[in-house]
Amino acid sequence: MSVTYHHILKSIVAILLVTMLFSCQNGLSEARKFDGDHPTPQTVGENVNLFYTDSGKVKANLRSPKMLDFTNQQFAYREFPNGVEVDFFNEKQEKTTIVADYGIVYSQTDLIDLRGNVKIVTSDTTVLNAEQLYWDQARSWLFSDKKYNIKMNNGALNDGEGFDANENFDKFISRSNVGVQYLDESKK
Structure with a gap:
């Protein structure tokens, strides 16, 4: 039973890490697009x-x-x-x-x-x-x-x-x- 609980916990942690990784990547891409569209004055x-x-x-x-x-x-x-x-x-x-x-x-x-x-x-x-x-x-x-x-x-x-x-x-x-x-x- 403890093996199954440990296996489920690893799966949940892996899913959370992958979700966070992809959400950060999309956010960074969006931030770069926004920065390039609007020049800022010196x-x-x-x-x-x-x-x-x-x-x-x-x-x-x-x-x-x-x-x-x-x-x-x-x-x-x-x-x-x-x-x-x-x-x-x-x-x-x-x-x-x-x-x-x-x-x-x-x-x-x-x-x-x-x-x-x-x-x-x-x-x-x-x-x-x-x-x-x-x-x-x-x-x-x-x-x-x-x-x-x-x-x-x-x-x-x-x-x-x-x-x-x-x-x-x-x-x-x-x-x-x-x-x-x-x-x-x-x-x-």
Whole structure:
């Protein structure tokens, strides 16, 4: 009788060990999958207020409630999930301001993606509002495929969908629009 009891006890212990081994193996596999799907930032900045200077002059001032730095990834980027505001200053220290609900800066391509209530106010009072805006820093070029409206410093208005422009907005190409334009016929 004791041999049977001992044999049953060994069988129960063996079943428990095998069950635990397989459950741990599945848990480890699941944990590894979860870790690989969500990259983590190398740093997180709260209430960020960065200044970029050149030769003692402020060129830009960036403010954001939160910045996530993913420059540790193969395709490096910085994300501003709670909004971003940037002031740019030209050689004459004239200010242009850009505000958006969300921003992401891709380090390798110099491309910035701004989304949600994007607003640009230039030093000459031109105001652009858009749902989304891309800014190619290397080419000093802005573009969007989304709805926008712009009020130029001469009073011209334009509502449309999709545009390309240089940073000064003196070259502005709209893909489809409705608006009021003012032409100076004295400059022929």
